[in-house]
Amino acid sequence: MTHPPERPKDDAWIDQMLDDLAQDPVGEVPEALMARVLADADAMLPAPGGVVAPVPWWRQIVDGIGGWNTVGGLAVAAATGFVIGIGGIEAVPFEDFLSVNYDTYYEGQDAVSVFGWDIEEG
Template sequence: MTVAPDKPDPNGIDQMLDELAALPVPDPSGDLVARVLADAELHLLAPGGRVAVTPWWQQIVRGIGGWGAVSGLFAATATGFVIGLGAVGDTGVDAFWTLGYDEAYYDTDLGLDAFGWALEEG
């Protein structure tokens, strides 16, 4: 039977899998078992030992993705904060920029103005 090269032969695949399943599985060598057991002993605690407790902040840093991820989050937060402060200047909200000063204290001597306000006043 001729099969097109772009279409797999389903009977041939089943036959190949049956042949692979019938092959005997070799036992691991004694050397391999000894190396696996020696590696496992390295990961065991010493008798009477305790697991070292990792500080909570190291667990958080590791959970986030390491110091690179923390620095990226810090940069994004700082950038968002700066962009957010710059956006308030165009809304006309002067209570934010006067930082709680009353109208009696608000004059040009304070120097608390945004670029947009300086353009509006002339």
């Protein structure tokens, strides 16, 4: 097992290191290294005259609304709204939805009990 080199207990070595860095913050890059880096960068460029692949319409929509996380959130919200909406119909007879006087059915009733959200104990 190797041990790290011993460091002084005080923080004077940090101040000395920062002072040395402030004197020469950027070292000189050798010309050979710079030439190799630029040659590698040129090799990564696409060939001239290339054609950009078209982006499918569905991917444009997904990217436009915020990505796949947003699509998942919208799907969950739609499914939840559908289930809550169907669950609220249970306590109301179908004929009352077709009637013109829809508001009179709910007159004097609590909204929680109208949609069947109250808990019956017994």
